[in-house]
Each structure stands twice: as structure tokens, then as C-alpha cells.
Amino acid sequence: MTKAAQSSCSNDEGSSRRRQILEIAAQLFARKGYRGTSMRDIGEQAGVLGGSLYHHIKSKDALFVELHNAALDNAADQIHQAVQRHDDPWARLEAACSTLLDIQLAPGSLTAPMMNDFREVPDEVRAQLIARRDQFEELFRTLVADLPLSAHIDRSIYRNLLLSQLNATGDWYRDGRLTPAQVAAQIVAIFRHE
Amino acid sequence: MTKAAQSSCSNDEGSSRRRQILEIAAQLFARKGYRGTSMRDIGEQAGVLGGSLYHHIKSKDALFVELHNAALDNAADQIHQAVQRHDDPWARLEAACSTLLDIQLAPGSLTAPMMNDFREVPDEVRAQLIARRDQFEELFRTLVADLPLSAHIDRSIYRNLLLSQLNATGDWYRDGRLTPAQVAAQIVAIFRHE
DNA sequence: CCTACCGATCGGTAGG
DNA sequence: CCTACCGATCGGTAGG
Numbered sequence: 001m002t003k004a005a006q007s008s009c010s011n012d013e014g015s016s017r018r019r020q021i022l023e024i025a026a027q028l029f030a031r032k033g034y035r036g037t038s039m040r041d042i043g044e045q046a047g048v049l050g051g052s053l054y055h056h057i058k059s060k061d062a063l064f065v066e067l068h069n070a071a072l073d074n075a076a077d078q079i080h081q082a083v084q085r086h087d088d089p090w091a092r093l094e095a096a097c098s099t100l101l102d103i104q105l106a107p108g109s110l111t112a113p114m115m116n117d118f119r120e121v122p123d124e125v126r127a128q129l130i131a132r133r134d135q136f137e138e139l140f141r142t143l144v145a146d147l148p149l150s151a152h153i154d155r156s157i158y159r160n161l162l163l164s165q166l167n168a169t170g171d172w173y174r175d176g177r178l179t180p181a182q183v184a185a186q187i188v189a190i191f192r193h194e
Numbered sequence: 195m196t197k198a199a200q201s202s203c204s205n206d207e208g209s210s211r212r213r214q215i216l217e218i219a220a221q222l223f224a225r226k227g228y229r230g231t232s233m234r235d236i237g238e239q240a241g242v243l244g245g246s247l248y249h250h251i252k253s254k255d256a257l258f259v260e261l262h263n264a265a266l267d268n269a270a271d272q273i274h275q276a277v278q279r280h281d282d283p284w285a286r287l288e289a290a291c292s293t294l295l296d297i298q299l300a301p302g303s304l305t306a307p308m309m310n311d312f313r314e315v316p317d318e319v320r321a322q323l324i325a326r327r328d329q330f331e332e333l334f335r336t337l338v339a340d341l342p343l344s345a346h347i348d349r350s351i352y353r354n355l356l357l358s359q360l361n362a363t364g365d366w367y368r369d370g371r372l373t374p375a376q377v378a379a380q381i382v383a384i385f386r387h388e
Numbered sequence: 389c390c391t392a393c394c395g396a397t398c399g400g401t402a403g404g
Numbered sequence: 405c406c407t408a409c410c411g412a413t414c415g416g417t418a419g420g
Binding site for chain 2 (some may be wrong): 160183
């Protein structure tokens, strides 16, 4: 490819290059955490020096927030679609759990590790992350509200337990023995109290 | 106190000073994480410069491993004692969960956050932490093995789900509404399938 | 326990 | 996108 060809479509090239960098950054953040990933690391994977990334992004903080929110947007979309295919409240919950675990447990997943990184991140960043996550978790509030649970179960605690269970699965899951869907089925089986 | 008095009991002073530093370090690690805590931070809380700490410890890595293992030793001890007071398998499990949550959710807890920090830590440190944690979790393997669970429940998954649930509670628990014992009761109620 | 420092690394920028 | 750099901060050490 000639130099002219490289710069001929600067609009397309520019934004696809940006997407490429975002993907690289997401994988590094997911593997090494926020503090464990330097801008120079990201640059190295992208084939440029760290400082050159600032042509595409404003700051490391903004980059992380953007990736985090995009990951949650994507997860929320997929869960929404999966839930719509069922009517029974337990089936809806299991569809949501299964979809979320599919995302969290995918090799090189981005969503899961980022959601558990809150303490590693600067204070101002954390506030933005928490706000976006609260919004995400609203989806589960509805699903849990529709469950025919026995009266003595506190739905707020129940929801927190379920969500933290889903988020923590990435810490112990090693693929091979069970699929994400099977783990989701086990979780829902345990949480099924009528 | 005179200078003579200060140095008169160098043996005692030395080791109690060390314990003091360990406590300060543990609280900082718990609050800010491994990477988020600098030796200078620890020194500042202890009233000395960062470099001066190396009279009492070998390295930041060794300090963290020591604190982590001591916290697990202490937790294992307390759980062991609590479990011994019961015969019924479900009562024993609930005693273990309640004791662990008491430790994890105590304001300024050290155990909980450190157990979830694995990705933040250098590779060689992580290996030591994991080995010690696996040993700790053996305790729960026995407790789960004794439960009269219905045959279709996979005890290995069940144990992982329970443990990750206990470890994740610190992420959403805010004291006031429920005591750690009440949270433990809710968790055991959900996990109770015969 | 301090002074004074080492080499490494960090996020980020100016100027081309 | 690079060169060349900034100021800050890190874990750790020598020598007293």
C-alpha cells in the first residue's frame, strides 16, 4: 500500500484505527487491570509509541470509561434480546444469567474484569463507572421483581447476591468442564426458591 | 519518654514496632489495593520515610504475602472454632459463613479485599497467594461434602459458587440494614437445597 | 531512622 | 505518528 493510499481515506482509516486501538486497550485492561496497563503497553500492541495514542484519545481515564460503558451497553443489549424470547419469569432470569455469563466467561472477555476493578481506578473515574453500572443493574431489578419468590426472601439482597455471583464467576471458572450456560443453569437452580 | 527509655527495650520495641507497621500496611492494602499503596504511603502513616521501612521488612512483595497469609490463618482459626460448636451440617456451614462474613465485612477489614486482589499483584506473589487460598478453601470442601444435597447438584460448582458469593459480599454490603450474620443467613437460606 | 540518591516507569505534551 | 522531553512517582539501597 502506498503512502497516498494510506491517507486517501483518512476519515475511515482514522476511525477504524481508533476502534482497533480501543479493542487492544480493552483486552489489556481486561487482562492486567487499569493500573497494570500503561499507555506504552497499549501503544506497543498497536505498533506505535505511547504518546502517539493521544491523537486518538483524550486520556487514559477517558479511554477506560469509554470502554467500560461500551461493554455494558453491549451486554445490556444482548441480555434484553435474550430475555424477550421468554415469558416465564424463571426462564427470563436464566436467559439473562446465561447471556451475561457467556459474555463474562468468553476467552478474553472485557466486561467482567472491568466491572470488578473499581478500587484500582481514580476516584473521579470510579464515580462514572458506578453510575453506569447501577443503570445496568436496573435490568435485573425488574427480572427479580417478577419472580414468584417466597415472602421471607428479601428481593434487594437476593438481587445483590445474584449479581455478585454472576460477576464473581470469572474468578474461578476455567473452561472445559462446564459451559457458561451450564453454570448459569446451576446458579439459577440454586437461586430458585418458590 | 527519654531517648534511653526508647531504646532500653529494643527487642520488644522492635517487634511491636514491626507489628504496628504490619497493621498500618494491612489497612492501606485493604483500602487502596496492592498497587495503590506505596511504601511511602505506609511510611507516612507510620511516621517515617518509605525507605526506613526496609529495616523491618524485606520487600513490598514479602510484606503483602505475609499479611495475606496471616489474615487467612486468622480467618481459618476463627471459622474452625465456630464450626466445632455445631453438629448439624447446615448449622456448621452457616457458622462458617457467618464467621467469614463477620471478618470480611468488619469496617476496615483486611481479609476480604486482599483475597480479591490477585490480578493486581506480581506473578510470583500471585502464585504464593493462590496456594495459600486453596488451602483455606479446603475447609469449605469438607463442610460442603457433609451437606445432604440432592444428587443433581455438583458439589464442586456449589462450593465455588458459595465461596465466591462470600468473597463478593464486601463489594455491595453497606452496613446498617443487615448484620453480617443476617447476610450469612440469607446466603445459607438460598444455598439450602435438600 | 534519615539523607540522598539510583534506575525505572508513569501519564502526558510540544513541535514537527 | 515520532522525537524528545516534562514532572511525578515508584521500589529499593548505601552509608551514616
